[in-house]
Structure formats: C-alpha cells, structure tokens
Amino acid sequence: MARLLKRYSDGERMNHWFIVLMFVLAAVSGLAFFHPSLFFLSNLMGGGPWSRILHPFMGLLMVLGFLVMFLRLWRQNLMTAADKEWAKHAGEMLRGDKSRMPPAGKYNAGQKRVFWLMAFSLLVLVVTGFLFWHPWFTGYFPIVVQRAAVLLHSIAALVLVLTVIVHIYAAIWVKGTMRAMTRGTVTEGWAKANHELWYREVTRGR
Ligand code: HEM
Structure with a gap:
C-alpha cells in the first residue's frame, strides 16, 4: 500500500470547501445580474430579489473564508x-515533457500565480462591491465612482472565475491531487513526483 503524507488538516479542508460553496453561490447569483440571458440562474437562489439580497453576503463570506x-x-x-x-x-x-522541471516546494509556480490572482481579484471584488452595495453604502460615494466600481467588479469576477477554472483543471489533471482536499493526504509517490522539495522537508528524519 502507498504511504500517505498529511497535506491539509480537517479545518483547512472544511474552510476550503466552505469557500467553494460560497464561490458557487456568489458566482451563480452574480452571473444572473450580468446579462439578461443568464437571469434564469437567479431561480437557484429563490428568484431575483433573493439573489440580489444574498449575493453580497455570499461574496463577503467567501472573502472571509x-x-x-x-x-x-x-x-x-x-x-x-x-x-x-x-x-x-x-x-x-x-x-507532456517533465524531464527539465526543477523540483517544486509545497506549491509550484503555477499554483502560486493562481493563489495571488485569487487574492487580488477577491480584494478588488470586496472593495468595489461595498462601493455600490445598495442601499447601505451607496450614499457615501458619487455615482461616477459607483459606475467605475461596477465595471471593475465585473472584470475582477471574470478573472476569478477563469482562475478557478484553471485551478480545478490543474487539480484534476495532476492525478492524485484531489485527495489532498478530500482526504487531507497525498501519496509519497505524488509528493515526490510533483513537490519534491516539500517531500524532502516532510520526510526528513524518517
Ligand atoms: C470545485 C472547485 C474546486 C476544487 C475541485 C478545488 C480543489 C483543490 C485542491 C485539490 C487543492 C489542493 C492542491 C494542492 O495542495 O496541491 C486546492 C487548494 C486550494 N484551493 Fe481549491 N478547489 C476548488 C475551488 C477553489 C476556490 C473557489 C478557491 C478560492 C476562491 C480555491 C482556493 C484554493 C487555495 C487558495 C488552495 C491552496 C493552494 C495554494 O495556496 O496555492 N479553490 N483546491
């Protein structure tokens, strides 16, 4: 049997899947407002008014997670x-040629870029979201600021959705990665093949 290494704690995994749930709900309700052809998606949240009420809270919970x-x-x-x-x-x-890949640490450069793109787009989403959150905060900002905020909010949402698609694709494409977030462990073979520096670090002293 393959030996297993711990990659994420239960708390880290619960936090990750909470973010995913909030991301899906915020994305679905957000897309419903994005274009009339996507408005049917609001049915998933109980209709237009409920989507509008819940969307900012889902977004905020995702950012906090x-x-x-x-x-x-x-x-x-x-x-x-x-x-x-x-x-x-x-x-x-x-x-398909991995022969010249230098060994990576816990995360490789691709994962790191994804991480910072997620962080940056979420920061833009939360800041701009407050600027046009009717009716509570809009009174504080001129209409031109609110309009610019709507545009930036949509761009940041697009960047986040595309980044998450790349993230999911990579998690499926690199066999054995998914169990890191579903069970919290990875095989030693996976660690050695994909994150050799991390592998050496966690198996030091064995
Ligand atoms: C169904 C959707 C998703 C799946 C299947 C998924 C899967 C995974 C997996 C397997 C890992 C572990 C990768 C590793 O340790 O090498 C991971 C890590 C991570 N995920 Fe997700 N994920 C999803 C959605 C999201 C979303 C929506 C976000 C944030 C907006 C997110 C943020 C992260 C972060 C920050 C990490 C840690 C990796 C790092 O710091 O570079 N994930 N995910």
Missing part, C-alpha cells in the same frame, strides 16, 4: 528564484 486561508498560506506562496526556473519550463510540461 479566503482570508483565513490567505493568512495561513501566503508565506508558502511567495515566489522564489527556483519558481522562475519552474515557470520557464512549464510549457514543456504542458506538452
């Missing part, structure tokens, strides 16, 4: 010189 994850993980997601080298060869890896 992400903040917990951010505070735990930001140091491990800082770019290093080795990551630049990894990123340089990422194209070859995508074409």
Whole structure:
C-alpha cells in the first residue's frame, strides 16, 4: 500500500470547501445580474430579489473564508528564484515533457500565480462591491465612482472565475491531487513526483 503524507488538516479542508460553496453561490447569483440571458440562474437562489439580497453576503463570506486561508498560506506562496526556473519550463510540461522541471516546494509556480490572482481579484471584488452595495453604502460615494466600481467588479469576477477554472483543471489533471482536499493526504509517490522539495522537508528524519 502507498504511504500517505498529511497535506491539509480537517479545518483547512472544511474552510476550503466552505469557500467553494460560497464561490458557487456568489458566482451563480452574480452571473444572473450580468446579462439578461443568464437571469434564469437567479431561480437557484429563490428568484431575483433573493439573489440580489444574498449575493453580497455570499461574496463577503467567501472573502472571509479566503482570508483565513490567505493568512495561513501566503508565506508558502511567495515566489522564489527556483519558481522562475519552474515557470520557464512549464510549457514543456504542458506538452507532456517533465524531464527539465526543477523540483517544486509545497506549491509550484503555477499554483502560486493562481493563489495571488485569487487574492487580488477577491480584494478588488470586496472593495468595489461595498462601493455600490445598495442601499447601505451607496450614499457615501458619487455615482461616477459607483459606475467605475461596477465595471471593475465585473472584470475582477471574470478573472476569478477563469482562475478557478484553471485551478480545478490543474487539480484534476495532476492525478492524485484531489485527495489532498478530500482526504487531507497525498501519496509519497505524488509528493515526490510533483513537490519534491516539500517531500524532502516532510520526510526528513524518517
Ligand atoms: C470545485 C472547485 C474546486 C476544487 C475541485 C478545488 C480543489 C483543490 C485542491 C485539490 C487543492 C489542493 C492542491 C494542492 O495542495 O496541491 C486546492 C487548494 C486550494 N484551493 Fe481549491 N478547489 C476548488 C475551488 C477553489 C476556490 C473557489 C478557491 C478560492 C476562491 C480555491 C482556493 C484554493 C487555495 C487558495 C488552495 C491552496 C493552494 C495554494 O495556496 O496555492 N479553490 N483546491
């Protein structure tokens, strides 16, 4: 049987799946407002008025959940010189040749970029969201600021959705990754093949 290494605690996993749930609800209700052809999605939240009421709270809960994850993980997601080298060869890896990939730490350069794109887009979403949250906060900001906020909010939402699609694709594409977030463990083989520096770190002294 393959030996297993701990990658995430129960709390970290619950937090991650809470963020996912809030992301789906905020994205579905947000898309309903984005274009009339997508308005039918509001039915999933109980209709237009409920979508409008709940959307900002779902977004806020997602950001708060992400903040917990951010505070735990930001140091491990800082770019290093080795990551630049990894990123340089990422194209070859995508074409199926992993022979020149330098060893990665707990997260590789691709994951780190995804992490910072998520953090940045969520920051823009929450700041701009407050600027046009009717009727509570809009009185404080001129209409031109609110209009700019709506535009930036939509752009940041698009960036976040595309980033999450890449994130899910990578989690499925790299076999054995999903169990890190479903069971909290990964096989030693997975760790050695994909995150060798992390593997050496956690198996040191064995
Ligand atoms: C159905 C959707 C999703 C799936 C299947 C999924 C899957 C995963 C998996 C398997 C990992 C572990 C990767 C590893 O340790 O190497 C992970 C990590 C992570 N996920 Fe997700 N995820 C989803 C949605 C999201 C969303 C919506 C967010 C935030 C907006 C998010 C944020 C993160 C973060 C920050 C990490 C830690 C990785 C890092 O810090 O670079 N995930 N996810």
